[in-house]
Amino acid sequence: MPTKKPETNKDLKSDHYFQKVYDVTCLIPYGRVSTYGAIADFLGLGSARMVGWALNHSHTQAHIPAHRVVNRKGELSGRLHFATPTLMEEKLALEGIEVVENKVKNMDNLFWHPREIEEY
DNA sequence: AAGGTGACAGGGT
DNA sequence: TACCCTGCCACCT
Known part of the structure; x- marks a missing residue:
């Protein structure tokens, strides 16, 4: 029987999961950053x-602001997965986000949690 | 088949 | 404050 179950984390294998990650990523406001x-x-x-892992495959999809996702310390841990090692920092700079030593400055103020969507 | 490797995080020291 | 250790879970040797 093929019908396996949802609810469980095994659902991660579905493309549905990838899409959800992309959707949330696209919700991150311009000039702000979120975390994995x-x-x-x-x-x-x-x-x-x-x-x-999902974002690693995001390059195959349409424009996804993956550069706005950093680790909890504000480090650009995914920069090496972009076309060039400096592209992630450059994109953030275009949005007015200051990056020093591969780390986002003023992370506390720029951090955005998806839960904030409900506050609109 | 089993162990190593990540675009991570949180708690402990 | 900073470093280390452990949990996490799919993918790749």
Whole structure:
């Protein structure tokens, strides 16, 4: 019997999961950043590592502001997965986000949690 | 088949 | 404050 079950984390294999990650990522406001953990927390599926895994495949999809996702310390841990090692920092700079030593400055104020959507 | 490797995070020291 | 250790879970040797 093929019909397996949802609800479980095994659902991560579905493209549906990838899409959810992309959707949330696209909700991150211009000039703000979020984290792998915050997205995983909001989705309630998988772990922060899974979010990174999903984003790793985001390059095949349409424009996804993956550069706005950093780790909890504000470090650009995914920069090496972009076309060039500096592209992630450049994109953030265009949005007015200051990056020093591969770390987002003023992370506390720029951090955005998907839960804030409900406050609109 | 089993162990190593990540675009991570949180708690302990 | 900073570093280390452990949990996490799918993918790749």
